[in-house]
Amino acid sequence: MDLLTSTITGLLFGAVIIYGALRIIAGRAGASAATLAAPGSGVDPGTSDEAGRDAARRHAFWTTLIAFFASGLAAASEVGSIPAAYYAGQAQGPSWLAGLLTVLVPLVSLAGIYIIGQYTWPKPRGRVRRADVTIRRTRDYIPSALLSVMIAAAVLAVTAAIAVWELPGIEGFSGSQSFDGVEVTGEHNGRQPGSYFAPILLIGILTLAVGVATATTVIVRRRSVDSLNREDNDILRRILINRLFRTAALLFASLGTMAVSFANQQVPAIILDGPAPATGWEPAQQLAGWLAVTLMIAMALWRPPLLAPDGTPGRPVIYRGSYAAGQEITESMHTAAMVFTAVALVAVGGWASFVVQPATVPDNGNPVFSTSPQLLLPLAFAVPVAVFLAVVAAGEVRLWRGHTRSSDASGSPSYGRPVPVTRLIPSPLLAAVAGGAVLLAAAIGFNAAAPGRQPDLLAAFAVAGAALLLLGAAAILLVHRRPRLFEATPEADNLLRRVSGFRVARMTAAGLFALTAQLLHAHPAAWGWFLDSTVSWSVYQLSPGVHTALRITTAVLYLTAIVLALLPGASRPRRSVASYIGHPVTRHSDHAVSGPPGLGPDHDQSAVRKDRTP
Amino acid sequence: MSTQIRVDLAAPTPPYEQIRSQVASLIAVGTLAAGQRLPPVRSLAADLGVAAGTVARAYKELEAAGLLISRRRHGTTVADTAASSHKTAAGSVEVGLAVVHLVRAAREAGLDDETVLNLVRGQLQRPRGNAPDGP
Numbered sequence: 001m002d003l004l005t006s007t008i009t010g011l012l013f014g015a016v017i018i019y020g021a022l023r024i025i026a027g028r029a030g031a032s033a034a035t036l037a038a039p040g041s042g043v044d045p046g047t048s049d050e051a052g053r054d055a056a057r058r059h060a061f062w063t064t065l066i067a068f069f070a071s072g073l074a075a076a077s078e079v080g081s082i083p084a085a086y087y088a089g090q091a092q093g094p095s096w097l098a099g100l101l102t103v104l105v106p107l108v109s110l111a112g113i114y115i116i117g118q119y120t121w122p123k124p125r126g127r128v129r130r131a132d133v134t135i136r137r138t139r140d141y142i143p144s145a146l147l148s149v150m151i152a153a154a155v156l157a158v159t160a161a162i163a164v165w166e167l168p169g170i171e172g173f174s175g176s177q178s179f180d181g182v183e184v185t186g187e188h189n190g191r192q193p194g195s196y197f198a199p200i201l202l203i204g205i206l207t208l209a210v211g212v213a214t215a216t217t218v219i220v221r222r223r224s225v226d227s228l229n230r231e232d233n234d235i236l237r238r239i240l241i242n243r244l245f246r247t248a249a250l251l252f253a254s255l256g257t258m259a260v261s262f263a264n265q266q267v268p269a270i271i272l273d274g275p276a277p278a279t280g281w282e283p284a285q286q287l288a289g290w291l292a293v294t295l296m297i298a299m300a301l302w303r304p305p306l307l308a309p310d311g312t313p314g315r316p317v318i319y320r321g322s323y324a325a326g327q328e329i330t331e332s333m334h335t336a337a338m339v340f341t342a343v344a345l346v347a348v349g350g351w352a353s354f355v356v357q358p359a360t361v362p363d364n365g366n367p368v369f370s371t372s373p374q375l376l377l378p379l380a381f382a383v384p385v386a387v388f389l390a391v392v393a394a395g396e397v398r399l400w401r402g403h404t405r406s407s408d409a410s411g412s413p414s415y416g417r418p419v420p421v422t423r424l425i426p427s428p429l430l431a432a433v434a435g436g437a438v439l440l441a442a443a444i445g446f447n448a449a450a451p452g453r454q455p456d457l458l459a460a461f462a463v464a465g466a467a468l469l470l471l472g473a474a475a476i477l478l479v480h481r482r483p484r485l486f487e488a489t490p491e492a493d494n495l496l497r498r499v500s501g502f503r504v505a506r507m508t509a510a511g512l513f514a515l516t517a518q519l520l521h522a523h524p525a526a527w528g529w530f531l532d533s534t535v536s537w538s539v540y541q542l543s544p545g546v547h548t549a550l551r552i553t554t555a556v557l558y559l560t561a562i563v564l565a566l567l568p569g570a571s572r573p574r575r576s577v578a579s580y581i582g583h584p585v586t587r588h589s590d591h592a593v594s595g596p597p598g599l600g601p602d603h604d605q606s607a608v609r610k611d612r613t614p
Numbered sequence: 615m616s617t618q619i620r621v622d623l624a625a626p627t628p629p630y631e632q633i634r635s636q637v638a639s640l641i642a643v644g645t646l647a648a649g650q651r652l653p654p655v656r657s658l659a660a661d662l663g664v665a666a667g668t669v670a671r672a673y674k675e676l677e678a679a680g681l682l683i684s685r686r687r688h689g690t691t692v693a694d695t696a697a698s699s700h701k702t703a704a705g706s707v708e709v710g711l712a713v714v715h716l717v718r719a720a721r722e723a724g725l726d727d728e729t730v731l732n733l734v735r736g737q738l739q740r741p742r743g744n745a746p747d748g749p
Contacts, residue, residue, distance in 0.1 A: 130619070132617050226663070230618065
């Protein structure tokens, strides 16, 4: 089976699996609609029900998530490169078609999954069917600001692809190579000429643009979901288009960044006591990095509209010390924490990328790391994570000071019975924190034992890791020891603790994994010693981080950190949980007259009514 | 006013007729204006979960009645003549209010839509000179 056939077969096979999975999720919405529309159900089929919305949310979430991960361009980063093994005669030269397919498959997958998702909604099953007789125009559903951002990213990507068209190829080597009379043993990847690489990128950009346009049209034209009313159907379309555009904008940016990285590849040369020779593309590389990070943060924060329940009040009246008040505080502090973390990541991370000096190799062949600026490298991840933990902890302090019995002068202090930490945070997450700490310690230990180590830098990473662990532990202790909200039931109160504990633990674990990845990349002293002692040091310094094993390891660690940081946790109870703990999820104002639900046994209702959070 | 139509598959009236009569009503009251585009046959059929032929037949009959125009490039649109011929009735405040009162009274009395329509049809079928019957 040739490459093209096997790729198409693989795509079709994947499409069938994804169709089946999304069909199962969508089927629940259909079942809900059928129940609603059943004769004698007493429910107007023109309204949405919460189960139908839940199914629609789940369907949209999974469609987005699958498409996001299927559209990863990590494998495509090698396109345009000639592996060093090729020069050693151990591998075939890269084929243009293989490179093209490596770029196209993720891009086609993105559009394809969104399109497949639209065909997984079941046909209307109820006796009574409804439809709108006004035509749905695509332009009515497109967010113009987001479209502008996506088009800007696409234009920049096209510009970068055209700019690299004329670049010459680079000859790599494997084995011994002489540079100005100095014999060097090692390997260095080569590079195809720009006229080979740029068409692949341009075809990729065009494919993505066509795919996004097609998927958008299909989203707008797909049949209305029977369990949702017209407004909710419109919101669902807007949600999917928003997510499609956000992912596409990131992909356009990735394609542009690939072009700049391609151009910035260095020619192999021996460097004696000085910086690596400039390619002329360093400023573009830094600018692309900044733009990519900024775009990533902007896209992460560019939220779509919500499928909210009917009659959701604009500003619910909530009681001080109630579950709703606690939920509002923890949610608002979490949002603030995410924003501050993002800002810190851009500010500190961007600063770190500027101050890091390239490593040099003196004529004795040992690597020389630049000193003082690199000591601040761990701050790039440690500061944002610390900011996140501090803001979440501040939310707990707000709860403690303003919403617990210990803060109420009229009541006696009541700390309640704290839940064990092992019940507060899921065991796998605790294991992830421990695993991150062990990995970081091991990486520091191996590097400390390796020749060419830089003790100051290792100490900086050790301090950063320890600081994160301490901060995480302090925040969890705060969550654990906080007195119970005086109006909330123990179940409701513990739910809030679990949410905060989960967020603290996942971000601590993410920070530790990111630090480990950064350490391996910035201080690869142990790498050659640990992996292959025969490889010369000078080659690693000529092209730091090029080694495939190092690249894969750091990529896996960074990916783990990202997954951990974005790991979804229970942010609010579902209906069943809310019912169990005796609290409404919405419409808190409905209880303004009858008093808040979930009162503790020692509740003084008259005192509470006077004291409401505005 | 809502531009939604509703098809009851268990009703004695065939689905195409339900579509036809509701689209005609929306044109009559001015909710669908002259030149306004209607969804393609396949799209509306998919939304309603009925066969494309059902919607196509409804559109065809509306076209034959001069209420819709189907053009290859512009799709199906509301005819200018259809809107203008019904403008007088739609613009009549008195009739409009009477219809609102009728629907409200029918809802309060617990009458279903089909019964109300039958009552109206019955009145409309009476000779023009005769005064309408009391309730």
